[in-house]
Amino acid sequence: VDENQHQFSQEFQLSWVGDRLTAVGGLFYFDETDLTYSGLLGPAIGLVTGSINDQHNRSWAVYGQATYAVTERLNLTAGLRYTSEDKDFARTQTLYPAAPTTVPGRDDPGVTLTDLDTSANWDSLSPKVGLDYAVSDDVMTYVSVSRGFKSGGFDGRANDADGAQPYDPETLWAYEAGIKSSLFGRRLTANVAAFWNDYTDLQLSSFTSDGSGGFEALFTNAGAATIRGIELELAARPIDGLTLNGTVGYLDAQYDEYIGPGGTDISDQRELVNAPEWSTRLGAVYVADLGASGRLTFGADAAHRSKVYPTVSSSEVLAQEGYTLVDAFVRWTDSNDRLSVELGGKNLTDERYVEQGFDLSDSLGYQLAYFGAPRTVRLTAGIRF
Template sequence: MKLQQQKYRLKLCQPAILPLAVLTALTASPILADETDAEKEKARVIEVIEVTATRQTENLQRVPIAVTALSGAELEQYQIQNLGQLEALVPNLNLHVGDAANAVVYIRGVGQLDSISFNDPGVGIYLDDVYLGRVQGAFLDVVDPQQIEVLRGPQGTLYGRNTIGGAVKFTSARPSETTEGYVSVLAGNYQQRGVKASLTGPLIDEQLAGRFAIAKSSRDGFSFNQYTGKNDYDKDSLTWRGSLLFTPVSEFTAYLVLDGSNQNPDYSRTPHRETPIYSLPSGDFLPVGEDPFVVNANFNDREELRTKGVALTLDYQLQQSTLKSITAYREMNYRTHLDLDGTPDASFGIYSYEDQDQLSQELQWLYRSESLSLVSGLFYFRENSWSLGGAIAPDFFVPLGNGVFFPFPVISAGLRDQTNTSYAVYSNMSWQLSEPLSITLGARWTSEKKQVSNSGEEFFGTGIDTPQGMQAVFGTGIGHSLTGYDASQRWNDFSPRAVLNYQYSSQTMLYSSVSKGFKSGGFNGRLTSFAQPYDPETLWSYEAGAKSLLLNQQLRLNTAFFYNDYKNFQLSRFSIDPDTGAFLSLFENSGKATTYGAELELQALLTDSLTLNMNLGYLNGGYDKLIGDFEQEVSDERELVNAPRWNGRLGLDYWFDLGSRGTLSVNAGASFKSKTYLTVSSSDLLAQPGFTLYDLYVNWQSQDERWQLNLFGKNLTDKRYRQHGFDLSASPGVQLGYYGDPRTYGLQLTYRYF
């Protein structure tokens, strides 16, 4: 959280040994500035944070929602380069990249593991108030941000798309009437290189302002592939954003944003084999390698992700009301080859090609008076999704037991066209019943329809063994075993919300709430022989919390306690057909769960120069009912996915005033997470035991605030830890682990023009 007067909040973070000597010399210099008593008093005050979690700009301490807000300056200080690096800064948040460049986001144990586009995310990600419909393209690089807010719990009565678990809201920096900009360069280990630049200013005085930002980032892969002799899971990305802010009169603004990204590394991400696997060509088992960052795979040669979008926000203010329109269109294209046997064999190579476009329209009426606040809206969302996916697995086999493996070559393609349409009307009204007491009532009605055309075909023995070749002749009769279906279904839902909040004192607000979350159903996109529908999820969330700014604004303490009743949750799992032995990929409603927990966020000014930052999350509960293989009830044998019992971070931030030589801050932190189950099967082999990561940030800024030098180190002890897993022990008999980033460090130099 920001502190008033602390200039160092406009810093970045970097590493390299050369600047350490410079920073040491600066630190050793005498402090030349002689602060007045007034300046010292000002430095001891925690600044009020404004958020837009309720679609209106409000003081964080007065918003009856569990929300964490990080400013652009804080994101720079902690070197947040992508959304996954938010994880340690937000209690009960699990956020990482999955197996197919997808954002895997869980809040309070609610989310979605699957990377295939037939199902909806459990946590909504919003870019400048626009909902991102697919998990591919949602693992955003953090470029030129104004703020990121993470809202925990259902948000259906405030946001266009009902998000059952919560929302991650990315707000980019807006154009300014003052000409200013910055350029930063970054260098780090693994040959990490990055350049960011932004420029903003007036185009027509007092009427039109523009902003443009661009970022180029690359690095070598974290893993070494013995098969190719090259690095695996490298990075090569380009992200840009342009915006115009038109203000012809004081009451009206038109805000246009165009953005795009292009990620084109040399190789996709290959998991580490955690168990031996049978090799059909060699007729023996291949052992497990000791180093999780050494892989041996032959089908990881493609990874391409492109996104682009445009959004127009019209805002008209009329006395106490605001009328707003948000119109947006986005496209996403993704191509990947994934090696899911982790061997040089062609046992289980998976490809996924996806194209998606979405159109959304939101109309809002916002009203505020002394005693009444209203957020209401109409929402329309239409999404078209095309995908081609399947297996290139001529060495695939079926384990028959007793050490017998039956060759079962597969070269297949599944072609799916899906259209999703969503309509919603929502309203959220808050009344000030008395000076300390207010009540909020909200409601949402949603109607969603999914139409899908799905078909599959086998091409083994035809001489066609590439995705492009199968796409070209699909359905022409060259392949065999053609299957398919057409299906559609509509779901309606009513989701209410009620909040009671009490301003106990000028420093403390208490609140309690109950709300319902909803996520629509669909059809299992991996099955092509018949339509397997699954029903919507619902979640009732009960929450109580307190927000306090105490000790003359030297201590911020926010707490929340929650209880979730989660029903009909949708789970993806892998199994085997008991009759044929064929591999099955299932997606179905598997039962219900109860979770409960608590969250704490604390910031304390220990001295004029030393600040303590801490967050802590506790999550308990489990499955009340869970149906597994062969319709067996297995709730007592399974644990919730991505739901560690404990998580949090403790950090200390020390600030030096170097007088004419600028300012220097040092931030050291430790983030921890208890044992985490990564798969629906609750595989103990793939579960990640509890661990702690250490990080360090050293930030220098010149007196005129134009130059910044930032040194950072993350995962300083080079801890090996799993973030994601695949349990394919049923078939082809292997378990796979995806590991988090090893130790990284770097140095960033920034020049600001204003």
Template structure:
């Protein structure tokens, strides 16, 4: 069942949780002096290597080892344990938000508000793909607008994934994992020199298989007729590092992934009696209605299509040439993604709404960066230019109240075809100047131009006849992003910063329209964020406290209004209809209480409200942001004990609490995810010399049923939702060589 009322975020409960966080801080301060200390974390959030504690950006960074200790295999696994970061994966793609800003739709009509980058290369489309964390060095979650250095579609922030580079020593590992629902994963990775000092290679593959935890039910008997929500995926990645000279390196990387799975459960939340359903029920037996509701979120009486298939591959070439005082870097990338999926939305054996989709996307991108130091090393600077071209296409087949229209001799089968070509160019620069040994000034700007051309038509699925003729349109937008701020270093272990940053999310064209009047462009979104931050180490670097306080002014919000056209077919119209204010904070603590004993804690708060809404828009100023919990808390404890002979045993517990949140843009009580905890645990035995490791782990130990996505199609007679995985157990065995 869903989280109970006891887990809701009352004011008293929030005070108690805040008090617990403060008690943790006091416990850190009271710990006796020991030799152990927190290690330095190196990040590239400002497109150059820096220690995390020197970066004036709100950032959470995770190394490969930290990901393993959390049993994280995808980006979605990190969301619950990262303050003010929301990330959910479902059949239609992924929704992710940072500080309440992101996107609610993965279709071609929208661009995301949080950018995802792999080794600096932007991934434009993520529908149907949740990156498998293969050959990862670290992941950086950057909060707030990152438009200056990362570009468009980063008004909420950016997720930067840095992969492992080939090494100068031969290393490798093989791992097998088994677990709940007949889970069986296999992973193999190799890295080493081909020509010592000049040429090295790295390769890795991972295959994952798991039975579905959802069940399709027989409409007559209620018996299980099939499974839903399984996993069947394969990923591979290889890279080649060539260093022809000490000041020149070329890194070529190729990756690919494939997933062919049953779709997740579309659980029927509510059914409504509309005029069309009334007419349908007069013709069919059984009727469509509340009889098809189930009490188990992992069950459905649906009999229509249910599949999710995604294939993607990419190639990237990075060239870096270093000279005295400056460096040149070129990043060239190409990505190709193909997605197919289908679902029975209405959760019944009656064809009220059934849909199938395909989507293809190809992007070429090129970025040139210059970076260096000047003015007696007081100025660190980076500048560059960017170009990207994306060609994308999609088709959506929809059957609506099919038995009714068949009976009266009407063809109500619909296929929407959309083509979307976009081109982006930009120039940018940023510098940090040390005004003194303690005070530094950072300033930067980026000029971007986006051009889009969209075409669409509609056909009959049954006959192929064109029902709405071909129509094309194009538009272009320009925007300036920027950042300015001061950093003051009070000591080697204490830094504060104050910054202002502006970002934007691209505009677009309403490709889902069926009339010329609706086939119109919508403008970009813009966001200013003002941030005060702290980076600090205490107690001989055994305690780390990082915090950020922010306020954002959000303009020209893009909203999708889902309604029906003149033929009662689903219609999506996007428009700029609102302004908003978002404010809040993040705080993250980590500490070493004794050698091998580590604790961490975090808290996030978001106060988001619409300040202006256009008349006639689907939202009101009284509504809440979707997928935006007001409060979130995290806590983790880890203890590593060294045994006789050098073997180690590591025990880890992760706990997170996430506040109540809306799952629909147009808020409705039926589509609210109540507050819930997330509890994971892991126990690992590692041999002396790290030759092998055996681990057991559990995820979602309290077995929460968390609504990850919801669809309000009440105009078509129902609401439905998908829910995240139940409690799962697993064990893994790895050999290192």
């Protein structure tokens, strides 16, 4: 594979800070070209498969956001961003006769299998509105509504012209409300947030049969999904040198619409990828001052996730049941912060868990699982100059 990529981006920004109004606005431009040559020699058939992917992406945006202090405690924020994107994609796949080289363009042309030359453009308007109110000097509440999007594009991994058709941008409406607090002389920090995210034209990457006995990995717009939940964060400093922290998250994630390969809605048969219903983390860090001898830092944390599905197909074979990871470390640092030595361990209970999976059962007849790292212990030393 030989890839040549060039990118250029430029942004101009203007900001304003007044007595009650702060604002920022700007212009953004992005230009990218990507030319990829790939070749594969097939000894059994004596052919060289050559592929040339040529992509050109252009994007520009204009944006502005302002925050106005309605009162000493109440702030109103409003923003808007307009984005325009143009993408061109051309691909040529050719079979070359067996030859001394396997680089497309250096051998005599063979049989052209696929020749694509297409383009697409998208526009997006992304507003944001928010309010925050300081209940006291230590407690603040907020609400916000915003719209975001993920760029569309072309799937150069497709085996044929149908698979390489453009997929649309993914759009999101995000609603959030929460409370942030710092209490008891900043010895306790407590934050809670509730959110509701509505996705449309949800982009998913999955493996599917290409109709000729092979398989291809494609991005598609499956449909719509809703993710709502609540998060709680706590950090306490009960004594000097000791910090205790914990987080709890609850998710209710579901597909509202999932159009499968046959054109039918299979949302009731699918679970969102890597969306655990419950996730928690507990940790502690203690710093012991040794005076002229430096300091010792002790740390440990445990993180738990409930059952997750690592594949778009929601394969039960690859599904990972709930698991907990435990890490810990001890670090010595000299009094000048120049020298350090650390002994640490990851996954100390040697938990075996699926980190990533690929469901190829519809094409190749098997499924792949990649497991997370086992128990690891490390000893490191550092010096700062």
